[in-house]
Amino acid sequence: MPNLAESLQGRDLGHLRIIAEFWGIELAEDDFKEALLRVTTAMLSSPGVNELLNGLSQAEKEALTDLARHSGRLAWAHFTRLHGELREMGVAKRDRDMPYKQPVSAVEALWYRGLVAKAFFDTPAGAEEFAYIPDDLLKHIHLVTPEETARLGRQAFATEYAQVAPARDHILDHACTLLAALRLGISLPGPFAGQAGEELTPAILNSLLAASGLLDTSGMPVPEPARVFLEARRGEALVQLVSSWKHSAQFNELRMLPNLSPEGNWKNDPLSTRLRMLGHLATIPPGTWWSLDSFIDALKRRNPDFQRPAGDYDSWFIRDTRSGEFLRGFEHWDEVDGRLVRFLITGPLYWLGVLDLASPEGSQQVSAFRLSCWAQDLLAGRPPRGLPVENEAVIARSDARLIARRLTPRRVRYQLARFCEWGKETSDEYQYQLTPGALTHARKQGLSVSQLLALLNQHSKAVPPSLVKALERWDKNGSEARMEKSIILRVASVEVMQLLRNSRADRFLGELLGPTITTIKPGAAQKVLGTLAELGYLGEIRGEVEDS
Template sequence: MTDLRSTLFEYDLHLLQIIANRWDVDLDTRDEKVAAERIAEAMLNPAQAEHEWSRLSDAERGALQMLLASRQHKMPAVQFGRLYGEIRQIGAGAREREKPHLAPKGIGEILFYRGLLAMGFDESKTGLQPYVFVPDDLAAVLPIHQTGYDLSAEPDDFPDEDDEEQETLTEGNDEDIEEVELEMEAPPHQHKADTTLVDDMTTLLAYLQVHETRLESGYLANELQDDLMAQFVGPKEYARLDLLIQLAGQMGLIAVVNNTFQPVRQTARTWLESIRTAQVKSLVDAWRTSEGYNELWLVPSLDPEATGWQNDPTLPRETLRGVFEAVTGETWVSLDGLVAEIKAVEPDFQRPGGDYSSWYIRERRTGEYLRGFESWNAVEGTLLKFIVAGPLHWLGLVDLGMDTPDGIPIACHLNVFGKAWAGHGDWPNRKDPETPLTLEASGKLLVPRAASRIDRFQLARFTEWGDPADPYVYLLNSKGFKRAEQQGIKPENVETFLQRTVHTIPPHVHALIENWRKAQGASAVIQKMIVLRVDTEALMEVIWETPEIRRFLGVKLGPLAVAVREDQWQGLMGAMQDKGIPVETEL
């Protein structure tokens, strides 16, 4: 931030006179620059600064000490104002008429008119916003280590303020932030994070490869979402599915082609061939910068309305990361304590200029709008907990702790991936174990989660999928072979794959593949059929040669049977009865 002289150079003569009176500086000049120089010289005198410090109340010193302890001795003006009162920005003419320095609205204005803090603008994560700050050179001479002065002999700072007003100033604007410890003991029940997001990303890519996924309004239809999630080994939640789809798009693993999601062959192959630790890192890196995945719009208890406002979903993620950077690796972190810490230190982490009125967000349960800072816990607090219990856990970064086995998360703990994400070490780089596939004599293939993701992706292209589990189950059968033909996969491709991955192909599987090879281009269908049977060939000849009856018939199935069109059997009965031929039905 700027120094004291540069700050005072921005002030008009009336404001400089107010500050000069407080610091016992005699201004006999109308030159603002000269006046600012004289005031700065007095304020930067350590003895005079100590004297002024001694005249502050405990509440005023506390506010100044908090500001001085902040990074770069500054704090967002909105946040400071919530704690110590808004500092009204008033022009010289209005200030001379209204005399706000004689009736300050809070501790903030008291300190401002003493010159001990100033207002300015600076860039923040949410854009340009106003800050309250103490100039660096002034901060260096203030005796912040001295507290507990006897103020009984001090005169009133502002003779116009009454007892009630003074009480308000010393109390400040407490936002009722409950003090909750950030760190806690390990909860009795824990849910360890895993890397199933990698496995389900593999499933997503395979599913999009073998299914035609027509999009509705640019996204998967609901029935396709449900069918896809049924194949996941991880949590079957829509917010998690959306995370996978958004990250796949951002990483270039999938693209929209002819209104369908389709894997991008080379990019997807490169990712599928990577080791698991690298795959986890790629997902985490994509999530950190993803703007397509917007957690605020996925929190179950919130119902945002698209009225033109926009939020930056990367800001809450980086805010959380900043807190975890300061947490020791083996500590369990209370989610309530985490929320309270951010509310106390950086409450406006996602609100440009601390604006809590321009976003239209309803509480889903009541339908009421959540406006103003009083809704912080319902919006920001809930969002932060959702990110921890959702994306951070799904990405494999944090374990969750609960009071009961099925309870809601109350704490989290960084695992080895989480520590790397938070800057507590290098990212793990472990080689994948050699994990073979198992081919049973029946044609059933068992694929452990630890197996190569590229092998499972390829296998899923020419097999029927079983229920998702560890190991995955895939079936070599005619249904899978038909899927293979649709993608241009030939029997020899399947044989080569099996020889590489399972080495020995059972005789029955050899026979299955050989029958597929012989039957390529042909097909067999099992279907229901209505059949007319007769006792003698002579009766069949009469029926076949009678046009009024024959029009209801299909192909002959032998000398005594003929197919009947499914929707024509009642007409056939009527025609035969009209010709005097008795007929019964067993339908």
């Protein structure tokens, strides 16, 4: 950044006299260069700086501290939004109105004391105007410690972490379920079961698996990467997901926020936003519960533009789907930017095992978080210790049901799921049913009954002989029994049945189940009743009959 002399170079002699008055500098020089040298020399003496800082108001100290915390510079739009405006005026109006006598803001007071300057600096998004403290002056300003500078918020109160939801690795099990569902063309109905925090939906997990290279452009599992992922130890698989999420420019949390709908062609930078957030979290002492609300509030005060280039709050069109309102302008920071921070902490960082969450007694609202015992390893790209081993057996039952526990090897459950119809799922158990339809579908995908039996023999304690026999008979003969829903017609005598068979209603009759009992084709019940009436017999429908 420019030094003090460079920063004051564009001011006029009158402005230098105003600065000199605040600093107690006697300035008799009429030559600008001589005056500039005298003013800057005096300002850079430590006693002079300390004396002036001690005379600042609390608001002025906070504004200067804010700049110092950010290495001496902040985007001008952000700085003035937080600490007030600087009234633009020419030399004549300034000398007439003397705004430095009654400044309207902390920014204006610092400006006329020469403590703050502004200039355009290059950024990745292009040239941007910044407020800054000149480099050589910044060295003399000691309002905060480095530790205070880095951390956002405060340590949580004990009441804020009364109920603890420790980090879990269940996302690995959900990933296995989703990969199998995608392979089978099954649409999963809703969010995965979770203990706390944001809901992990199939759509969000789908995006994460795509960012991890496990899905192709059509959204189908890529065979070899998926196999390696499912066969990896849980720690290795979890760190793969964390690293992919951490470095992904495609996984966009802002566009995943519930009840918010981004519209238009604007783009945000989820990767830079994510890395900034991880940087803030890295300053929190390990094992310390931290207040979530205070973290968000501090971020709003000190770095609200963490995801907004040049502090732009107007060009992003984000609609609240509940109210229909577009959330534009800084006044909607809590609903968009603050909501994103909460989502990152109680969503991806919790799902991926980086953070523990907590809430007050009897509440589901997350109020505190801390780095988990796995966090350091996961964020460094190392498999964490302490994750469970997948060594539980499949339970094969004689009624053709299969039960896989959560710690059944994921690759085994993935393969079993492709042979079965899916049943009940709990946090620790997955139930499947072997049916002719599911086996036929598996056969069409190139899977065989011999592969299924080999899988069961290897990964279950015992396979019932009756189940083995049933699978082998199906493999040879196909389905040997079926169940279906039908409409049954019962008549009073064989004669009535014969009359009906000889009538125009015969085409509506199905399989004869007995001398006086037959099935009726779907949608034909009223037609058959009409024909019976024409033959002199009144009939009735008992219970609910489809298409009647």
